[in-house]
Amino acid sequence: MRIKICGITTIEQGIEIAQMGATDLGFICVPSSPRYLNLTQLAAIVPPLTEVANTVGVFADFSVATIAHVVALTSLDTVQLHGTESIEFCQELRQALPETEIIKVWRIRTNSDLELIQTYNHVVDGLLLDAYHPDALGGTGQTLDWQQLSDFAPPIPWLLAGGLTPDNIDTALSQLHPDGIDLSSGVEVSPGRKNLDLVDRLFANLQSRLG
Numbered sequence: 471m472r473i474k475i476c477g478i479t480t481i482e483q484g485i486e487i488a489q490m491g492a493t494d495l496g497f498i499c500v501p502s503s504p505r506y507l508n509l510t511q512l513a514a515i516v517p518p519l520t521e522v523a524n525t526v527g528v529f530a531d532f533s534v535a536t537i538a539h540v541v542a543l544t545s546l547d548t549v550q551l552h553g554t555e556s557i558e559f560c561q562e563l564r565q566a567l568p569e570t571e572i573i574k575v576w577r578i579r580t581n582s583d584l585e586l587i588q589t590y591n592h593v594v595d596g597l598l599l600d601a602y603h604p605d606a607l608g609g610t611g612q613t614l615d616w617q618q619l620s621d622f623a624p625p626i627p628w629l630l631a632g633g634l635t636p637d638n639i640d641t642a643l644s645q646l647h648p649d650g651i652d653l654s655s656g657v658e659v660s661p662g663r664k665n666l667d668l669v670d671r672l673f674a675n676l677q678s679r680l681g
């Protein structure tokens with residue numbers, strides 16, 4: 471299973487978290503986030519971390535040209551689209567970045583959202599479900615209604631996000647079988663600063679599932 475820890479802001483924490491078992495490290499490119507890294511910071515932090523994990527840039531409603539520029543400067547492996555990007559936008563991005571994994575996020579409120587995100591199945595490599603919050607795009611600690619997702623089974627890989635913590639991960643994964651999980655605020659001391667004890671506890675609690 472893919473385990474993504476998002477909102478990494480230092481090389482040191484990225485290396486430690488990868489050594490603990492994270493497959494993916496996420497970097498927030500959204501200026502309104504308290505975990506935001508500017509281009510200079512991304513260009514310094516991401517390249518060394520591509521050696522230890524899959525690196526994921528989190529974008530929201532950027533242009534194709536801007537995302538392609540950031541990927542070229544940082545060697546990000548994956549682009550996570552956390553905004554209102556259209557199917558056509560994803561197709562354009564695929565053409566601009568044929569080698570880069572693209573994950574489309576949908577913030578789930580109703581059952582119809584679970585159908586809408588699947589209209590992207592043929593244009594992206596993976597889907598990610600996050601919780602909806604009226605005031606922020608992500609990193610909110612808000613959980614999804616896991617029961618509502620019980621029939622969600624897209625034909626491409628999907629990740630579960632939204633308020634996951636070392637304490638609730640077992641309950642979530644006993645109800646759902648995503649291809650990956652994504653945690654940010656649930657393993658933090660403060661926005662952008664991860665609590666390595668909590669990350670350690672996450673992996674301890676996942677031990678039986680990771681085999």
Ligand SMILES: O=C(O)c1ccccc1N[C@@H]1O[C@H](COP(=O)(O)O)[C@@H](O)[C@H]1O
Nearest residue numbers: 476503608609610611631632633654655
């Ligand atoms: O983390 C942020 O600040 C952020 C900002 C803008 C878009 C996405 C963001 N993070 C994403 O939010 C989810 C889950 O966060 P949490 O575990 O509920 O705190 C995850 O996909 C992050 O990539």
